[in-house]
Amino acid sequence: MMVSIRRIAVATSSAIIRLATFLFLRWIPGHHFVPLVVTSLVVYLSSIFSLLKDIQPYQSQTAKAQNLNRYKSPSSRAKADDSVLKTLLTGLPSAKWPLWTRITIFINVVLALLTLDFLTRGILLYSTTDVAFSRIGYVSPTTANLVFREPDTTRLPVAVMFQEISPLSQDWYEEGIVYKLDNSTDFTTTVTLTDLKPATRYRYSLSNNKSGTFITAPSPESPEASQLSFVTSSCLKPNFPYNLLSHPLRVPGVEQMTDALAKLPKLLRPAFMLFLGDFIYIDVPWRFGSAMSHYRSEYRRIYSSPSWTYGPEGNRAIDLPWLHTLDDHEIENDWSQGNKTAPYPAAADPFIHYHVRANPPIPTAPFAHPDNVTYFAFTRGPASFFMLDTRTYRTEPAHKNSTILGGPQLQSLLTYISTPEPAGTHWKIISSSVPFTKNWHVGTTDTWGGFLDERRIVFEAMWRAERELGIRIVLLSGDRHEFGATRFPDPELNLGRDELLPNTAGLGVHEFSVGPLSMFYLPIRTYHQTDSEDVMVKYAPNGNSKFGLIDISDEVEEVGSTTAAAPVRARSSVLTYSLYVDGEIVWKYRLSVPLDRDASVHTPSLPPGRVLEDDIPDLSWSVVLGTVVGRVPELTKRTVETVNDLYFQLANQLWKIERLD
Secondary structure (H helix, E strand, O other): OHHHHHHHHHHHHHHHHHHHHHHHHHHOOOOOHHHHHHHHHHHHHHHHHHHHHHHHHHHHHHHHHHHHHOOOOHHHHHHHHHHHHHHHHHOOOOOOOHHHHHHHHHHHHHHHHHHHHHHHHHHHHOOOOOOOEEEEEEEOOOOEEEEEEOOOHHHOOEEEEEEEOEOOEOOOEEEEEEOOOOHHHOOEEEEEEOOOOOOOEEEEEEOOOOEEEEEOOOOOOOHHHHOEEEEEEOOEOOOOOOOOOOOOOOOHHHHHHHHHHHOOOHHHOOOOEEEOOOOOOOOOOOOOOOOHHHHHHHHHHHHOOHHHHOOOOOOOHHHOOEEEOOOHHHOOOOOOOOOOOOOHHHHHHHHHHHOHHHOOOOOOOOOOOHHHOOOEEEEEOOEEEEEOOOOOOOOOOOOOOOOOOOHHHHHHHHHHHHOOOOOOOOEEEEEEOOOOOOOEOOOHHHOHHHOHHHHHHHHHHHHHHHHHHOOEEEEEEOOOOOEEEEEEOOHHHOOOHHHHOOOOOOOOEEEEEOOOOEOOOOOOOOEOOOOOOOEEEEEEOOOOOEEEEEEEEEEEEEEOOOOOOOOEEEEEEEEEEEEEEOOEEEEEEEEEEEOOOOOOOOOOOOOOOEEEEEOOOOOOHHHHHHHHHHOHHHHHHHHHHHHHHHHHHHHHHHHHHHHHO
16 A cells, blocks of 8 residues: 555656646746645655665566566567656656666656756846946937946946937037945936937947947927837746746847847837836745845846847847836735835835836826826827826725725826827827736736726726827737737717627727736636627737837828718828737737818718738637636636525525515
8 A cells, every 4th residue: 555655646746746847937937836846856756765665676687577578579578668658757666677767757856956947047146236237218309318237336436428329420428427326226326318419319338338329209390200119018037938058037038029120120110118017027936035135136137137238239128218117026916005015115116216217207297296106108209108007006906996096196197188289299108017908807806907997987088088189099008928909999989789899900999918028928818808898809818928019100091081982091190009929020900090180081080990910810729728718717706606696596585485484
């Protein structure tokens, strides 16, 4: 009986090690897998060594049997081969094949070591306390925010210089000198370069040998201001999917994005990256602490990645201005405890120093003290932006009066939505770290789906603004490690049933939710349409690296008319959304705002969106299976609710019968 139990323990623990390691290194680096793998390895080794002691007396007999096997028939040798296969697949020891027993033990030990390597190599070998870097944040027509870190006091003071990249100007200008950096800001500071020329390429240089390039924004009145290109994504984790031969801090998705953007024509090169949260994963795959020092070390580790300087100067990711919003893994998974509860204060410290200081300005009407505002607003060419903070001020979801924005931010957003834009600005782009749509049916309450009352207030303001202001509102979000395009039709449009079907382009405020830039994805389908409020336009879950390229430009296109038999050609501001998956374009979508508003064109609403390119497969066995698995939590919930309702109905009937008696 003891031998049987030990064999079961060996086979079971071996299977868990192999399955859990595969899931951890290739699918999802969840924190549950590490203790599971380590515990299973301990059980496996103790059990198998116990079994090996029992079979040692038979080793000599096994050796003789193997010698005799040379003279046996092929069918007899096949049985021995089966024993080898069984040993390799189950992890069980074999008295006949001691070499293969050692190999299968070696395999399991190596798998556990790979798990620990992914967990610890970056931390043990790259403490990053000495890392120095520089990057550009928000850029206006005349200014640029430059953030840098220099922990080496012997390099102080640091002089900040810049020059225009032009054959006509070779002069360097000094913006200032930083005399002191200390641990209060983790040795970081932000310097604003001023008196710059609009739409001009510059090079900056620091006296500690850090340098880079950037391009200023065009002047609002210039012809260049009608065009804007930028990228957006969320969620990144170094060295995932895991590669033993890769640098532990390498971010494959950043390099894929760099290669993809380098292929674009110069006119379409993005002006900035709008990164929508989960820049670090403090709790994935393992939280080593919640002190300020732990959060700071994660930011330093990301900025130590060689992927930032991958590619030629000017095309590197570090040369692209990055604008940041906060999400849960920069604090704690599904965070909803406000900005005073631990560990938020510790988490906010490096986010402020590394990101907020270099971000765009806060809204002109923040409805809160400026020092307590972590939402931002700016205008760039044909679009104005409002960058929401959906973590700092939120309360517990799915309760009466739950808020995802907090009162001041909500009021600031509503003011922004209802404020007319100046001439030349035709788009209001609102970014959120979590999706607005409730079409994701796993973790729904962590999104705007857990704050439907507040969502309705915001949507009503958006629909009213589109009707009355002649602008178009686009929502950008991240978090889900999947891509989902959703439209939210204005109820006043009274759309027909065919216009509200899943997988249809059409009318409504549009949301494009994309991620991860470099992280895991799951083949389980969790997004599907359940009503006519949130209409699915496209869903693309696959891909470890996904980002969206948004291009806005003036074009002449056909616009529907109520007074003409055929569409008329009209000048429009056109937004094209291109979805990149693993470095390749797989889907394109177009929205537009007519600019010629003469008597020949009278449309009851803004033109519907339309698909330009679609290389995403709609149906396969994996999609069907993934959809079924993805709906298990929802079906389970509905089943429990149904059983619960039936129970109370039955109890009510029994109570009535008892009363009659």
